[in-house]
Every structure is written in structure tokens, then in C-alpha cells.
Amino acid sequence: MLLREILRMALSSLGVNKLRSILTMAGITIGVFSVIGVMTTVSALRGSIESGLSFLGSNMFQFSKYPTGITLDGNNRRRIDQRKNITLDQAQRYQKLMEDYTDVVCLKAFYRNGAVQAIYGNHKTEPDIQFVGSNEHFLAANQFSIGIGRNFTAADTDLGRPIIIIGQEIVQKLFPSESPLDKLIKLGGRTYTVVGTLAEKGSAFGQSEDDLAVVPITRFLSDFGSANASLNIATQAPAQERYNETVDHAITAMRIVRGLRPEDENDFELYSNDSLIAAFAKVADAVRAGALVISGIALLAASVGIMNIMLVSVTERTKEIGIRKSIGARKVSILMQFLIEAVVISLLGGLAGILFGVLAGNGLALMMKASIVFPWDWAAIGLIVCTVIGVGAGLYPALKAAGLDPIESLRYE
């Protein structure tokens, strides 16, 4: 009961110096805001990133010369640059070694001669569409499906036919009012016959996946040179149960085609949806750690502010403390009054920080098309930390207040 009275007293004395209280709270608010904002953003993005990163089909894994875009350590860069390219020859020998396990091996090469544009008569696309060489497994490996027309066949790849499958954005730009099938379009100075279109897929991370053009990889390499090209090889395990077995076998096959000796390290990267998600998690952890450090520093500064203001408050209210003591306040009552004041400042600041952090984090997440989350765990941790800060920063001033001599403090003017 006394606690409720003390809480009321603490709140009313905070109301007396509103501006001062708010400024003191602001420090806590900033500290909590930074951590809650980041945690909210990361949590909100995680869901969309995990689904966005699942661009490989089910039970698929991929080999490439370079690691995926998400990586933290730059010190491996030199070693990776010195790797030899994965050539078409190597990829085809790999395919052959994997024949007993799976037929679904998607080879993929990216256009490396600068920006590329698709042209049909007077119609042109944006000057920087995505242009790749691949085979009949491209659709499965990248979770595309055919809109109209047909997919490549094994023969298309074997023979290196000059044909092309195009995404919906390119269809709309080049063929606003006619069927694209069997039309000839130009990319990178070469001519291809459209045999199919990709069904619309939408975008991931704000980047469209519908401005894509695919030609048979053999044709692609002979048209644009294979000297600088390093292929990505995506392989699908025949079933979930055989995934690990297939990966083991595939690594052996890769080592054979790359001509590695037993003591050599793998000179290629293996990744799967899981490894991409793990890579994201690593980045997210780094961002979180950064946010924790920043907010830790901000909160430390804020707690110094609280202690300072509480010391000022104790001095200003020396007379009041004397009066309270003269009419029978025990030390612990005075102690609690000032301690609770400090905790209330800290908690109110923290609540404001949580509110602003959740709003800002979700605002950011919404701009990146992620769904709204409320980070209950971090909010709870935030409030606990604020309580600890309030007690920590308020303890010394409160002890000072409780220890004041009643006679001296009654005389204080």
C-alpha cells in the first residue's frame, strides 16, 4: 500500500519538472529505440528474406566459383579470385558422373559483356535486362514455369540452337500487341528465335525477376565467348532422403572434374537454400550485435544523465526530505521514493523507445514489403534493462537522500 503511495509521489514530482524529465528520458528512448528498431526490422525481414532466398528448387544445391552475394569475410577474396573458372567441359563431365543419381543438373552462365538490351524491330527493353545461358533444367532449378510456348530440350542444348525464352517484362516491352512466339529478337548483337515465355514471378528484394532472357548454354557460350565465363551448376537430389548422399557424391564428382588432389581444398562453393539462409542469419547477427553495442553506449550515457538529474533532484528537495523525515518517514521510504522516480524515468523512456522503434522498424520493413511484427522478446528485455538502469542510476542518489540528517535538511533553504 505504501508502495502505491510512493509511486504516486514519484509520478507527481516528475510532473513538476516536465521538460527536465522528458529530456532525461530522451536518452533512454534513443538507446532503446536503436535496438528495438533494428531488431524489429531484422525480424520483419527475416520471413521475407527466407522465402526470397529459397530461389533454388526443392532438394537443390548449387556449385559456383564465387560465394553468394551475402558474405562477411573479405580475406578470402584473393584466394577465390585465383580459382579457375568452372568450364562447360567440366560441367558436362560432372553431369555425366552424376547420371546415376540425377538427371536434373542445371548449368547456368551469366552475360559478362556489360549491360544488355533486347530489341525487336522498333521495340526495345530497358538497357540492363538479365541475360543467361542455361539448359532445360533452368525452370526447375530457379522455380520458374513456362507461360506460353515450350521449354528447352536436351537437343536444343546439344545442338546449340539459337532460340530464347523470355520473361514477362520483355514480352510486354517487345510484343505489346502480338504473340512473341517464333519472332526473332536481338540481344548483344545476336539473333534468337523466341520459343517460349516465362510465367510472371514478381520481384524479390525489390528486384524484378521478370526481365530475364535465357538461351541454351552451348549457344550462349559460343556467341559470347567462354573464356571469362564460370558456370553455376545446380543439382537436384532425386528425393529428400537422398539429399545428403547426393551432395556427398556431387562434391566428389566436382573434385574429379576440377582435377583436385586429395590434399587440395575444394576450389568451388557449395550452397543451398539453407546455406543462403544461414548466410543471411550471419549478417543479421552482425547487424544485431552492432545495434546492441550502439544502444549499450547510448543507454550508458543515458544512465549517467539519470544519475545526474537524480542528484540534482535530491539537493533541490533536501527540505522536503527533512519534512518527510520529521513526520516519520523511514529511510527505506525515502530511498524507495527516489529509486522509483529513477525507475519511472527510465521505464517511460524505454516505453517510448519501444514504441518508436517498433513503428520505425515496421515502417522500414513495410517499405521492403515485409509483414509487420512486434518483437515481444526484445521489448521485454528492453523493459528489464530499463528497470536495471533506473535502479543502477537511482541507487546512489536515493541512498544519499535516505541518509540525510533530518535536522540539517530541515534547516536547508
Add this chain to the structure above:
Amino acid sequence: MISPVAPAVGSRVVRPPGELVIEIEGVTKLYKMGAEIIHALRGISLQIRRNEYLAVMGPSGSGKSTLMNMLGCLDTPTAGRYDFTGKNVAHMIDDELAEIRNREIGFVFQTFNLLPRSDALHNVELPLIYAGVPPHVRHERAMQALANVGLGDRVHHRPNELSGGQRQRVAIARALVNHPSILLADEPTGNLDSKTGVEIMALFEQLYEEGHTIIVVTHEEDIARHARRVVRLRDGLIESDGPVD
């Protein structure tokens, strides 16, 4: 000098003294002021009974304030015995002293010492809050105490909205709300004009007649004359102790 605050002694009520409330035996108090040691009290013995109306007088430096702080359990003696209603308070720790101040002593100060941001009601409730009295009981008792000092219609005024006399009445209501054994007033009219001072002393007279035990510390003869017994201090010793003449 004929003072308006000094009615004839013969017409006054004198209540028979009750049991012992305060018993002081050979109390001394030393202060260190830098290198110097000040003997504020040099050996005082005093007995105060229930139903007494006592004035403690003395010039400044006589040890009057020190004695008042000690009687009010704000301070403890350097040596000697101090029993308050039979309990030895000379060696009590701070929280025990706070308990005595809360339940047994009602303070009235020269400068009123009200909490400036709280209304009259909350000021009067404060001792009850620290005594752990439940809100509705507390509220009722504080309202009654304010009504008793004639401020039943001013309960929600803050000190700065009240006159000096009204503030001192609030302080008296606060002092009495927890039914203390003694009312301890330090220069209660020192900050009031003489007319208001008369009113406050009339209130003290009424409280005495109603059965309160009152100790007034003052340097004014006119105020002391209201009491039934006067203790005069000089240089830390009791110079005289007897009924008001």
C-alpha cells in the same frame, strides 16, 4: 508592556498532570564545529507529564533548539538518559526514531514546513501514509483534523493559496492527525503577524483544554505566558523550572 496575548492566569483551566511522558536525566550534547567542541547541553534533567503545557525559553545559544530536536527525537544525546513513554530512545537507531516521531510526536515549525506542491489534505495525510493507514481511513481522519482547526473548506488548497495562519493550522492538523503523545511547537508564531499569532495561541489553548500535551519552544515571553509551566535555559543548563507566574 500589556500584550493582547496574555490573559489573566487566574481564569485559566489547569488540568491535573498525568503519567510521565518524557524523562530526561543528565543529558549532554556535544557538537564538533571544525576543531572546536561546542557543549550545547551540559547536563539537563527534566520530567514532562501528560496534560502539561510547557514552554521552553532561552536566548539564542542557550541550547533551546538542541533540546527541542532531542525532545522531538530528531537527535540523540551524547550522554545521559532519555525515556519517552518509558522507552529509552537515547540509543535508538534512525528507523526506530522515525517510528517514534511518526506515532508519538506532532511537530509544528516556525516556517510551517508544508510540502509546497501538495494540497492541505495530502500534507495532513502524509504522517498517516508513513504509518501505513489505509486510504479511506486516512482520508477521513485528515478531513476531520482539518475541520478541527477550522480549515474544513480549504482541504484542496495548496500552501501558496493559504494565508500564514492557515498554513500553520494545516501544520497543526498534520501534527495532530496521528494522535501523538505530545505536540512540539518551535516558535509557532514566529512567522505570523501578531493578530494571527493570537489566533494560533488561542488554538493551542483550546487543544490543551481538549487534553493535548503541548511543548512550545520560544524566546518570546508573551508566547511563554500562555503555558502553565516554563523551563528557562542558559548556556546549556536549566536556569529555572516552574509554573507561569
